[in-house]
Amino acid sequence: MMNNRKPAARQEAVAGMPLAGTNARAWKFGDNIDTDAIIPGRFLTINNPDELAHHAFEGTRDEFAKKVKEGDVVVGGRNFGCGSSREHAPLALLGSGVRVVIAQSFARIFFRNSINVGVLPVVCRDADKIADGAKIRLNARNGYIEADGTRYVVEPVPEFMQGIIDAGGLVPYAKGLKEVLVCTKSQR
Amino acid sequence: MGATIVEKIFSKTCGKEIRAGEVVMAPLDGAMIHDITGPLAIQKFYEMGGSKVFDPERIIMLFDHQIPADSIGAAQNHVYMRAFAAEQHIHNYDINEGVCHQVVLEKGRAAPGEIVVGADSHTCMYGAVGAFATGIGSTDMGFALKFGALYFKVPETIRAELSGRFTKYVGAKDLILAIAADIGADGATYKAIEFTGRTVSNLDMAGRMTCCNMAVEMGAKAGIVAPDAITWKYMKSRRNMKPFVLRSDRDADFAERRSYDVSNLEPQVAVPHNVDTAVPVNKVAGTHVDQVFIGSCTNGRFEDLKEAADVLGKKKFNANVRVIVIPASRDEYLRTLEAGLVEKFVKAGALVEAPCCGPCMGGAFGLLAPGEVSLSTSNRNFRGRQGSTDAKVYLCSPATAAASAMNGVITDPREV
Numbered sequence: 001m002m003n004n005r006k007p008a009a010r011q012e013a014v015a016g017m018p019l020a021g022t023n024a025r026a027w028k029f030g031d032n033i034d035t036d037a038i039i040p041g042r043f044l045t046i047n048n049p050d051e052l053a054h055h056a057f058e059g060t061r062d063e064f065a066k067k068v069k070e071g072d073v074v075v076g077g078r079n080f081g082c083g084s085s086r087e088h089a090p091l092a093l094l095g096s097g098v099r100v101v102i103a104q105s106f107a108r109i110f111f112r113n114s115i116n117v118g119v120l121p122v123v124c125r126d127a128d129k130i131a132d133g134a135k136i137r138l139n140a141r142n143g144y145i146e147a148d149g150t151r152y153v154v155e156p157v158p159e160f161m162q163g164i165i166d167a168g169g170l171v172p173y174a175k176g177l178k179e180v181l182v183c184t185k186s187q188r
Numbered sequence: 189m190g191a192t193i194v195e196k197i198f199s200k201t202c203g204k205e206i207r208a209g210e211v212v213m214a215p216l217d218g219a220m221i222h223d224i225t226g227p228l229a230i231q232k233f234y235e236m237g238g239s240k241v242f243d244p245e246r247i248i249m250l251f252d253h254q255i256p257a258d259s260i261g262a263a264q265n266h267v268y269m270r271a272f273a274a275e276q277h278i279h280n281y282d283i284n285e286g287v288c289h290q291v292v293l294e295k296g297r298a299a300p301g302e303i304v305v306g307a308d309s310h311t312c313m314y315g316a317v318g319a320f321a322t323g324i325g326s327t328d329m330g331f332a333l334k335f336g337a338l339y340f341k342v343p344e345t346i347r348a349e350l351s352g353r354f355t356k357y358v359g360a361k362d363l364i365l366a367i368a369a370d371i372g373a374d375g376a377t378y379k380a381i382e383f384t385g386r387t388v389s390n391l392d393m394a395g396r397m398t399c400c401n402m403a404v405e406m407g408a409k410a411g412i413v414a415p416d417a418i419t420w421k422y423m424k425s426r427r428n429m430k431p432f433v434l435r436s437d438r439d440a441d442f443a444e445r446r447s448y449d450v451s452n453l454e455p456q457v458a459v460p461h462n463v464d465t466a467v468p469v470n471k472v473a474g475t476h477v478d479q480v481f482i483g484s485c486t487n488g489r490f491e492d493l494k495e496a497a498d499v500l501g502k503k504k505f506n507a508n509v510r511v512i513v514i515p516a517s518r519d520e521y522l523r524t525l526e527a528g529l530v531e532k533f534v535k536a537g538a539l540v541e542a543p544c545c546g547p548c549m550g551g552a553f554g555l556l557a558p559g560e561v562s563l564s565t566s567n568r569n570f571r572g573r574q575g576s577t578d579a580k581v582y583l584c585s586p587a588t589a590a591a592s593a594m595n596g597v598i599t600d601p602r603e604v
Contacts, residue, residue: 032373032462034570041551041573044224045254045261047231059577079374079407083570084549085309087228087325107407108378109309113325160211160339170327174236180335183202183212 024073024100026147027064028132031077035089035110038081044088049095056092070097073136077103077128080121081110090114100138102127102145102154115161118169123155190437192345193414194380197301197320197434208344208441216246217302217319219332222288223251224551225307225325227265230272232330241276242336248297248306249273250281252288253545258552286517286543289313289401289485293393294519296426300415301434303340305332310485310567312403315412316396317419318434320380322409343380343409344443346371347436350387352451357499357601360395361487361565361585363387364402365456365466367448373464377407379443382436387450388413393422394491401486402567405463455601457563458583461571469588469600477582478560479510480593481574483541484548487565487586488516490523496590497529499601504536506596511538512554514546538593550574556581563598565589 037060039052046052057064074093080103081089090113093101101114102122114121122140130136130147137146144151157165167173191199191207198206201214221229226249233241241247249269257263266283273280285291289310298304300318305311307329314321324338332338348367371381381403388396396413403411413419414435423429436442455469482488482496493515505511513533515521521543524530530540547554548566555575556562562574562581569581584592587601594604 034568036550036568036570036573040577041549042555044549044551045259045265047228047265059572079377082373082407083309083568085225085307085311085323085325087225087327091228105374105377107374108409109323109325112328116325116327158211158341160341170331171232171235174331174334177335180213180337182215182337183198183204183206184215 024071024136025069026073026075026130026132026134026136027068028130029074029076032079032082033076034083035081035086036083038089039086039092044086046088049091051095052088052092053095056096065096068096068098072098074098074101075103075127075130076101078105080106082107085109085113087113087117090117090119094119102130104128115164116170120165124152126152189441190439192440192442193382193412193434193436194320194343194345194410195440197303198340198342200301201303206342208342211339211341213337214303214340215337216305216332218246218248218292218297218304219329220248220288220292220304220306220308220311221329222253222308223255223262223265223269224253225329226269228326229307229329229333230269232327233333236330236334238330238334241278241333244277246336247278247333248292249278250285250288250291251283252286253549254552255283255544284518286515286520287485287488287545290488290516290520293317293397294426294517296423299423299427299429300419300432305329305338309404310401312408312411313397313401313485315400315403315410316393317423318413318415320410320412323404341378343378345380345382345436346376347382347384347442347445349445349447350383350385350450351447352387352449354450354453357587358450358453358455359495359585359587360391360398362453362456363448363450364399365458365583366453368402368405368458368464369466370446371406373405373462374407376403379408380410380412381406381408383411383413389416392491393418394489397489398486405567455585455588457588457598458569460569460580460582463567463569463583469584469598472582472598473600475582475598476561477509477563477592477596477598479512479547479554479556479562480589481512481547481554481562481564481566482586482589483512483514483516483546484566485516486567488514488520490515490520490527492565492586493524493529494527496586497532499587499590499604500532500536500594503594505538505593507537508596509593511593512541512547513538514541515543517543547574563589563592
């Protein structure tokens with residue numbers, strides 16, 4: 001099941017998020033895809049991305065875990081990743097080889113979790129127009145993506161998260177930090 | 189221009205004026221981890237090079253989702269977290285106290301004006317005491333455990349102004365389901381929702397918790413109620429602090445104001461498979477139910493169980509319905525027990541379980557088979573949430589749950 005995922009590309013995901021050049025298949029989902037759909041509650045004792053990947057979208061779209069390939073892209077409608085704060089959801093995608101999710105909008109916690117674990121959430125108001133199975137070319141850095149040759153504008157990521165994205169996630173970002181500069185001068 | 193209660197909390201914490209939209213690295217007054225998201229958070233803490241947590245006294249640890257351990261995997265997660273608690277000198281409530289959000293408030297681990305995070309989306313419930321509280325993921329929690337601070341984009345606030353008196357067997361859950369249907373599942377994304385008005389002033393802590401708990405179901409970062417006499421009374425036995433004034437200014441810059449009059453509100457039921465789908469109970473009355481769950485952080489308090497017991501009266505639950513009652517915490521369990529309600533529920537045919545999340549998250553027990561229907565006082569009815577993706581979950585108040593459990597079909601509690 002894991003044979004179609006190249007370890008070399010996984011390394012790349014850890015070292016930095018892919019912002020351009022991916023030529024991938026779109027896995028299209030609808031509005032309000034919740035984190036229970038991405039990874040059901042009964043699998044939350046698992047903390048390993050590769051193992052979680054076996055159960056990604058289980059019961060919602062069973063073919064996903066069987067057929068997803070390294071570098072594929074998940075495309076959603078509005079409010080993608082709503083519900084539980086479970087980081088197992090973006091981890092299940094990461095373990096599946098998915099490092100980019102494109103949606104019209106994201107739920108707040110999922111958006112932040114994705115960036116933190118090294119999956120790039122891309123806001124594209126026209127994501128609903130992208131067809132299932134479309135070939136996706138990313139050029140998020142330049143503000144657009146292409147789906148089957150059609151170009152769509154994407155929104156820039158929030159400025160304060162760019163550093164985390166550039167580092168490849170919050171763990172590599174935080175590793176180098178000895179302390180953080182809090183908004184108040186006097187620590188309580 | 190005045191400030192919102194959320195802007196005031198961040199301004200006070202940072203010692204300077206902070207406005208919605210600003211990004212701040214704010215120090216944390218509390219951080220909560222439980223058995224589902226905790227192991228990953230601890231793992232991330234170590235991966236970030238963490239060796240000592242920022243302040244063991246500000247970290248709240250407990251197990252509630254899979255207790256007593258329902259699998260070897262869950263047991264291993266518990267063991268891993270216990271070892272971390274021992275190493276870091278963190279007080280671990282373990283499996284003994286109940287559902288995380290209820291326990292945090294009961295133990296006074298969140299207070300007015302504080303900034304608290306939890307590795308659980310329903311952390312927004314602590315807004316019931318006037319704290320700014322929000323759910324985060326495990327990696328953010330790893331960062332929080334290490335540094336005791338986190339990046340926040342200070343949210344704008346939607347002001348929900350509530351007026352009118354609830355009629356019999358209509359309450360906070362019906363209200364929040366109606367508000368969720370009005371605002372929509374993503375209508376408050378990145379925003380806070382402040383509940384205010386005469387109805388809120390008259391609402392007990394249990395009802396405020398129910399409302400704030402479900403703020404995230406509209407995508408909100410936080411739900412909040414300005415502290416008042418009811419709040420300070422609740423805090424009195426829990427925290428040694430002097431009451432102070434903390435509320436939004438009249439001329440604060442709200443993202444939006446919405447008014448709701450509860451006088452004519454009917455019992456609400458959110459239908460599968462989204463939370464923002466509430467309809468008056470009579471629209472779905474007669475729908476067959478296989479399982480009824482009365483409990484969760486949303487509706488597992490004594491007041492909720494009392495309401496269910498009042499509807500039940502001296503009658504019995506329908507023999508074809510599996511009725512699962514779970515008080516939200518040890519304290520709430522004891523209150524329920526001492527009031528004689530446990531005996532009442534058991535005699536009526538219910539299972540009364542020890543405090544935990546129960547069927548709400550579809551991981552531990554009480555899972556549904558394909559084709560089954562559950563009616564639940566919890567907060568989510570997503571497809572597959574309580575088991576099979578071919579099962580259905582409806583959400584309602586404890587009163588509606590009790591009435592429906594008696595009849596075996598969804599029932600208006602005013603008609604039993």
